[in-house]
Amino acid sequence: MKDIIYRSHILICTGTGCTSSGAKKMRIALEDELAERNLNKEVKIIETGCHGFCEKGPIVVVYPEGVFYCEVKSEDIPELVEEHLLKGRIVERLLFKEPVTEENIPSYHDIQFYKKQERIVLSNCGKIDPENIDEYIALGGYEAVGKALSSMSQKDVIAEVKNSGLRGRGGGGFPTGLKWQFAHEAVSNKKYVICNADEGDPGAFMDRSLLEGDPHRVIEGMIIAGYAIGADEGYLYVRAEYPLAIKRLEKAISQAEDYGLLGDDLFSSGYNFKLHIKKGAGAFVCGEETALMASIEGKRGMPRPRPPYPANSGLWGKPTNINNVETYGNIPYIIKNGAEEYSKIGTENSKGTKVFALTGKINNTGLVEVPMGTTLREVIYDIGGGLGEGMKYKAVQTGGPSGGCITSEHLDLPIDYDSLLGVGAMMGSGGMVVMDDGTCMVDVARFFLNFTQSESCGKCTPCREGTKRMLEILERICEGEGEDGDIALLEDLAHHIKDTALCGLGQTAPNPVLSTLKYFRHEYEAHIFDHKCPAGVCKDLASAYLIDKETCVGCSICAKACPVDAITGTPKESYQIDDDICISCGVCASKCPVSAISQG
Amino acid sequence: MKSLEELRQLRDKVEKEMKMRDESNRPEIIIGMGTCGIAAGAREILQAVLAELEKRDVDAKVTQTGCIGMCEREPLLDVKMPGKDRITYGNLKLNDVKRIITEHVINENIVQELAIARMDN
Numbered sequence: 164m165k166d167i168i169y170r171s172h173i174l175i176c177t178g179t180g181c182t183s184s185g186a187k188k189m190r191i192a193l194e195d196e197l198a199e200r201n202l203n204k205e206v207k208i209i210e211t212g213c214h215g216f217c218e219k220g221p222i223v224v225v226y227p228e229g230v231f232y233c234e235v236k237s238e239d240i241p242e243l244v245e246e247h248l249l250k251g252r253i254v255e256r257l258l259f260k261e262p263v264t265e266e267n268i269p270s271y272h273d274i275q276f277y278k279k280q281e282r283i284v285l286s287n288c289g290k291i292d293p294e295n296i297d298e299y300i301a302l303g304g305y306e307a308v309g310k311a312l313s314s315m316s317q318k319d320v321i322a323e324v325k326n327s328g329l330r331g332r333g334g335g336g337f338p339t340g341l342k343w344q345f346a347h348e349a350v351s352n353k354k355y356v357i358c359n360a361d362e363g364d365p366g367a368f369m370d371r372s373l374l375e376g377d378p379h380r381v382i383e384g385m386i387i388a389g390y391a392i393g394a395d396e397g398y399l400y401v402r403a404e405y406p407l408a409i410k411r412l413e414k415a416i417s418q419a420e421d422y423g424l425l426g427d428d429l430f431s432s433g434y435n436f437k438l439h440i441k442k443g444a445g446a447f448v449c450g451e452e453t454a455l456m457a458s459i460e461g462k463r464g465m466p467r468p469r470p471p472y473p474a475n476s477g478l479w480g481k482p483t484n485i486n487n488v489e490t491y492g493n494i495p496y497i498i499k500n501g502a503e504e505y506s507k508i509g510t511e512n513s514k515g516t517k518v519f520a521l522t523g524k525i526n527n528t529g530l531v532e533v534p535m536g537t538t539l540r541e542v543i544y545d546i547g548g549g550l551g552e553g554m555k556y557k558a559v560q561t562g563g564p565s566g567g568c569i570t571s572e573h574l575d576l577p578i579d580y581d582s583l584l585g586v587g588a589m590m591g592s593g594g595m596v597v598m599d600d601g602t603c604m605v606d607v608a609r610f611f612l613n614f615t616q617s618e619s620c621g622k623c624t625p626c627r628e629g630t631k632r633m634l635e636i637l638e639r640i641c642e643g644e645g646e647d648g649d650i651a652l653l654e655d656l657a658h659h660i661k662d663t664a665l666c667g668l669g670q671t672a673p674n675p676v677l678s679t680l681k682y683f684r685h686e687y688e689a690h691i692f693d694h695k696c697p698a699g700v701c702k703d704l705a706s707a708y709l710i711d712k713e714t715c716v717g718c719s720i721c722a723k724a725c726p727v728d729a730i731t732g733t734p735k736e737s738y739q740i741d742d743d744i745c746i747s748c749g750v751c752a753s754k755c756p757v758s759a760i761s762q763g
Numbered sequence: 764m765k766s767l768e769e770l771r772q773l774r775d776k777v778e779k780e781m782k783m784r785d786e787s788n789r790p791e792i793i794i795g796m797g798t799c800g801i802a803a804g805a806r807e808i809l810q811a812v813l814a815e816l817e818k819r820d821v822d823a824k825v826t827q828t829g830c831i832g833m834c835e836r837e838p839l840l841d842v843k844m845p846g847k848d849r850i851t852y853g854n855l856k857l858n859d860v861k862r863i864i865t866e867h868v869i870n871e872n873i874v875q876e877l878a879i880a881r882m883d884n
Binding site: 170205226228248250251272291295297300302305422424429430431607 | 777
């Protein structure tokens with residue numbers, strides 16, 4: 164029990180996003196300032212996990228008023244302490260300003276970004292100190308495990324999860340309860356549960372933020388899964404590039420052990436459970452469950468054919484249940500509030516909420532949690548604040564390297580597992596990369612294929628060789644060397660790889676190509692037949708830049724800005740670009756004060 | 764952890780501190796902390812309020828406000844009970860704090876002799 168009851172709590176986000184924008188330095192400044200003004204016995208500083216609004220970090224929330232400050236720097240601290248903590252006046256200039264109305268918004272709940280969200284999995288993120296188990300318990304933490312172990316049978320727990328309609332949040336969408344039932348029914352003297360935290364999709368950071376912001380929730384979900392299937396041991400497979408998540412998980416596990424929430428005879432039920440962390444070395448393929456298990460066993464991370472499925476023969480040949488971080492994060496809520504309550508949220512076949520990581524050409528980069536069935540338009544425009552000024556929506560890429568694009572005609576599609584598959588995309592783990600009309604879709608396909616190609620483990624030929632050939636064709640098209648028949652060849656290869664690759668990585672690798680071909684075939688054709696890149700991205704196809712002699716005022720800014728010295732001329736008269744030297748980078752056009760430079 | 768009961772006891776113990784971050788309606792005590800208030804001893808009043816709330820185990824929000832123009836009457840302290848009018852007390856001495864908290868915040872009776880203003884809910 165703390166001796167001091169503070170009059171104010173200052174919550175500083177120290178998730179990876181806010182830390183990189185200076186949260187730690189600001190925290191030190193705040194500590195010093197509070198000490199200097201003798202407020203350190205009245206005001207408590209708490210480090211929290213991610214609030215999701217990474218765009219506006221570092222984020223500070225002051226309670227009891229619940230005032231939400233954005234982009235707080237160390238220099239702002241003296242004013243914040245003097246005005247808010249001493250005089251009770253809100254520091255207007257640090258409030259969030261709604262981009263459309265330009266209105267200053269003091270409270271969390273009134274910001275558009277949060278208004279439309281429904282936070283179940285992320286409910287504690289940004290609200291509690293993830294390194295203090297007491298704060299998790301104070302908000303009802305570990306009660307679900309207590310309830311399951313003291314009043315529910317293993318079958319009750321499985322039935323509850325089945326009835327909730329929860330589906331795997333790692334991307335596949337397999338019903339979680341059914342997965343647990345298979346592992347439960349497998350007969351063995353030893354079973355395991357694994358949490359897949361090998362989040363690897365470019366632009367995805369949902370799992371990292373949950374582990375950093377509320378690690379106990381995931382641990383609690385794993386204990387319940389372990390009890391349901393009859394496992395006494397679990398592994399969290401976390402990539403080593405997530406040092407903060409690992410540190411907080413280690414701390415959380417040791418705190419849970421101290422409280423007897425991990426260990427032997429939990430809640431006097433005779434049930435024992437222990438947890439280990441396994442750091443992954445950052446191979447994308449280790450997110451595939453059989454490769455992941457091989458990696459835990461100390462072998463090279465390569466997938467193997469299924470069946471047998473992990474539920475029957477998993478880690479060290481024992482029945483194993485593998486779920487994603489976010490899936491486990493849903494479990495405490497389901498057990499505590501019941502399947503019926505949970506299944507009220509979402510659509511008919513996709514229940515609950517989904518966390519998405521919004522990135523790309525969007526105003527509010529960050530983490531959002533919305534009920535299944537929310538439309539893409541709501542996510543991008545109402546929550547995400549739309550695209551940057553002057554940018555036009557082109558597509559959203561979901562599901563990372565395994566997913567596809569959603570174009571403007573599907574903006575009003577309610578998002579769930581099945582609707583996304585219907586338009587040739589997929590839920591994936593929840594990365595959403597927003598693209599504007601300055602994005603070349605052939606280049607996007609090339610980017611993702613380059614990623615999967617480099618991450619291919621090489622075990623099966625379709626993935627190892629097939630993706631390599633596809634990438635070569637795409638590179639050729641981007642360089643202006645595309646030929647008639649390339650598109651058909653790409654499609655042919657894509658279908659073969661999909662049908663014959665050994666694991667999910669290979670089977671889904673062609674998706675970005677197929678999806679961009681479906682919606683943006685004309686861009687491929689423009690590259691191949693017209694030798695033009697409509698978005699002006701592919702350097703070899705971009706039209707040359709030209710200076711309009713009439714408009715040019717001879718200021719020489721362009722010549723100074725040109726990285727390859729392609730611009731020459733006489734000051735105060737006019738300048739010209741040498742096509743042979745120009746690399747079409749566009750820097751001159753962006754610097755010209757009179758807009759005299761354009762692409763011909 | 765031996766039982767759900769034990770977990771709940773632990774929860775009750777640690778919950779108090781988290782109430783700070785509960786934005787629901789709770790009694791609110793607002794202290795005038797403009798330069799005038801601080802000069803007249805508002806800091807000491809604030810500390811006395813915190814100590815008294817802790818002693819009597821009262822769940823209330825303590826916030827500050829700037830100068831409201833009645834500098835003559837500082838230190839000023841307002842009590843706002845959920846759904847009730849906001850009452851301003853003025854010319855406070857340290858030992859008035861105890862009375863205001865017991866009578867107004869706990870028993871919900873306005874301390875007439877010390878009250879100087881009422882703001883409509």
